[in-house]
Structures are given as structure tokens and as C-alpha cells.
Amino acid sequence: MLNTVACVLIDGVETFEFGLICEVFGVDRTADGVPPIEFRVCGEEPGAPLGTKVGVTITPSLGLDALVGADLVAVPAFTIRDEYPPAVLRALRDAADAGATLLSVCSGGFLLGAAGLLDGRRCTAHWREKENFAERFPLARLDPDVLFVDDGNIITSAGTASGIDACLHLVRREHGSAVATAIARRMVVAPQRDGGQRQYVELPVPDCTADSLSPLLTWMLKHLDTEHAVADLARRATLSERTFARRFVAETGTTPHRWLTAQRVLRARQLLEDTDFGIDDVARHSGFGTAALLRHHFNRAVGVTPNDYRRTFAHRPAEA
Known part of the structure; x- marks a missing residue:
């Protein structure tokens, strides 16, 4: 007592x-x-x-x-x-x-x-x-x-x-x-x-300052809602897959998959705050594809569900 x-x-x-x-x-x-x-x-x-x-x-x-x-x-x-x-x-x-x-x-x-x-x-x-x-x-x-x-x-x-x-x-x-x-x-x-x-925690959209991969990172941010195989990204960067993977880690500090996941979570946060999109639409626009996959990665990264996050941070009334 x-x-x-x-x-x-x-x-x-x-x-x-x-x-x-x-x-x-x-x-x-x-x-x-x-x-x-x-x-x-x-x-x-x-x-x-x-x-x-x-x-x-x-x-x-x-x-x-x-x-x-x-x-x-x-x-x-x-x-x-x-x-x-x-x-x-x-x-x-x-x-x-x-x-x-x-x-x-x-x-x-x-x-x-x-x-x-x-x-x-x-x-x-x-x-x-x-x-x-x-x-x-x-x-x-x-x-x-x-x-x-x-x-x-x-x-x-x-x-x-x-x-x-x-x-x-x-x-x-x-x-x-x-x-x-x-x-x-x-x-x-x-x-x-x-x-x-x-x-x-503030997760700002990263500045793409890496010289060799800057154009690719910018392009990836603009196309988060599409799938990106490492082979396709390496081809776009005109590098072998092994060289691309090594350079990506050196310049971003993480792997292409983890980098994409982090940016998709960030995009989902922005959509939950600023739009009335349903969870399925948030998943589609942020690149996760399905609501289940969005919930899995969002909860793992942020610590709460997308709906709970929206209730706390939405700038407009959330969809019922």
C-alpha cells in the first residue's frame, strides 16, 4: 500500500x-x-x-x-x-x-x-x-x-x-x-x-545521399507498392547480385528486404495518420499487399496494431 x-x-x-x-x-x-x-x-x-x-x-x-x-x-x-x-x-x-x-x-x-x-x-x-x-x-x-x-x-x-x-x-x-x-x-x-x-519514435523518410545507389533508393521509395526481387534491383543498378547486396548493406546499413520493410512501415504510418483508407487499402498502398502482412510487420516494428496506432495519431476521424 x-x-x-x-x-x-x-x-x-x-x-x-x-x-x-x-x-x-x-x-x-x-x-x-x-x-x-x-x-x-x-x-x-x-x-x-x-x-x-x-x-x-x-x-x-x-x-x-x-x-x-x-x-x-x-x-x-x-x-x-x-x-x-x-x-x-x-x-x-x-x-x-x-x-x-x-x-x-x-x-x-x-x-x-x-x-x-x-x-x-x-x-x-x-x-x-x-x-x-x-x-x-x-x-x-x-x-x-x-x-x-x-x-x-x-x-x-x-x-x-x-x-x-x-x-x-x-x-x-x-x-x-x-x-x-x-x-x-x-x-x-x-x-x-x-x-x-x-x-x-520519429522515423523520417531517409535522405538518399549514397552516390551509387541514390537513384535506385529514390525509385524504390516511389514504388513501395510493387514487389522488388533482389535480382531485379541489381539489374536496375547494373550490378551483379552479389556486388549489389554487398554495396546495399554498406550504404544503407541493412539488407534490401529490411530496408523496404522499414520504409513500407513508415508509409503505412503516414497513411494511417493522414488518410481514411481502410486497412486493406493501407496495406496495398504501402506495399504489404494484405492486411495480415501489414499487421504482422507493423506490430513488430511499432509495437501496436495499425488500428491502435490510428486511434492515437490520426489527423482526422478514423474509419469505423
Whole structure:
């Protein structure tokens, strides 16, 4: 049970991520059937204002000693840096040793990593920071494709909004679905989202800058809805099949089949966002041919079904 939640702030705290922690755990919702939670806002120096990116300051009223006895210690996002306050790192380690659950939102995971709490643990980070995170914390078992990771007493979330998913998941785990749904209803958010953060990763149409294959790649992008045998592509490039395959990997980093599949998934994403085509038409125009094949490759690459993706990202009402 989450009877006491302590939120730890450092300089450079992100206001939205701090706010969502407050919204889930710090607002009195006992009238909606949510158990009362004692919410503590803590910092290294109580009463000392902490800066943010948006020109306001946030002042924690309690010191790090208020982490003692907390069931949950929540860490919002903040500006990533090379070094973090040693006293805060010690307080987080002490809280973990005392049996508290630790939850991070977005870049808050860097603070847990700096405290050594993610060594050998499953965790996630924002997709734009995955290389940086993996380089800093090589012992962490990073999964960059999910919205959050529940590894028992440590829960890490990916980007900004996925912090809501992680917080509501923890409420559901500790207090049950009815309580999590009551909070979600007041926040007007989904109690639980499907898929992972792969669906939010930007996949731009590649610039065809490779000298020898640039015309061929451009032509392939214009003809994604037709079949392309390697022999036919090699013939169009006036190369032997072996030379073509070797040069294609050297210039694109992948095989012709995988490159085509990735571009067809990208085309399907664009069609799902910008058109009212049915799934069969999306499959045909993106080059997959059948809806079954589209669903297979789309779910494998993006992490959700085409219909689920459309419900989230369509720029116009989706077809019933």
C-alpha cells in the first residue's frame, strides 16, 4: 500500500513531470474512493527555491530526512547533467535499502542510475536518450521500446506522458484497478495504454545521399507498392547480385528486404495518420499487399496494431 509518497526535487526539475506526480499522489481524492496518501515534497535544502526551464521556481518544504518511512520515493525529470548532489544520491540509496519503492519519470532515471540503483536491473529511458543512458549506465538492463518497466521495487518510465502510465500502474498494483481508474477518470486519461514508445519514435523518410545507389533508393521509395526481387534491383543498378547486396548493406546499413520493410512501415504510418483508407487499402498502398502482412510487420516494428496506432495519431476521424 502507498500510504506515504515522497517526491525528491533537485535544481532543473521539469514542471510537467513534477506536476503529474503531484496529480496522481498528491491530490486528495478520498471523495472518489481513493485511499488517503501523505505526500511529501523534499529537497536537499528545505525552503530553498529550485530553478526550472520555464522561469519559475519550486520550493520543497521538507528535507531529505522526510524520505525516511516513505512507501514510495518518486523522482521527476530534470535537466541531465554530469554530476548530481551526493546527499540526494545517498538518500535514494538509503530509501531503497529501507524497503521503499522508487519510481522515476523520464530523465529522473538518470538520478537512479547515478545512485547505482539500476545496476543489473531492468529499466527504460526516453528513446532520444537511450544511447546516452546506455553509455552512462552500462550495467543497467535497458529496454528502450516500452513505456515503463516494473522491476519490483524500482519502476522507471520513458518519456513525459509515460510517467502517467507508470504512476497509474503502480496505483493499480498497490491499490487495485478501481482506485487507478478513479484517478485516471479525474485526470481524463486512459487508465492503461497499449504498446510501447516505439510508436512515438520519429522515423523520417531517409535522405538518399549514397552516390551509387541514390537513384535506385529514390525509385524504390516511389514504388513501395510493387514487389522488388533482389535480382531485379541489381539489374536496375547494373550490378551483379552479389556486388549489389554487398554495396546495399554498406550504404544503407541493412539488407534490401529490411530496408523496404522499414520504409513500407513508415508509409503505412503516414497513411494511417493522414488518410481514411481502410486497412486493406493501407496495406496495398504501402506495399504489404494484405492486411495480415501489414499487421504482422507493423506490430513488430511499432509495437501496436495499425488500428491502435490510428486511434492515437490520426489527423482526422478514423474509419469505423
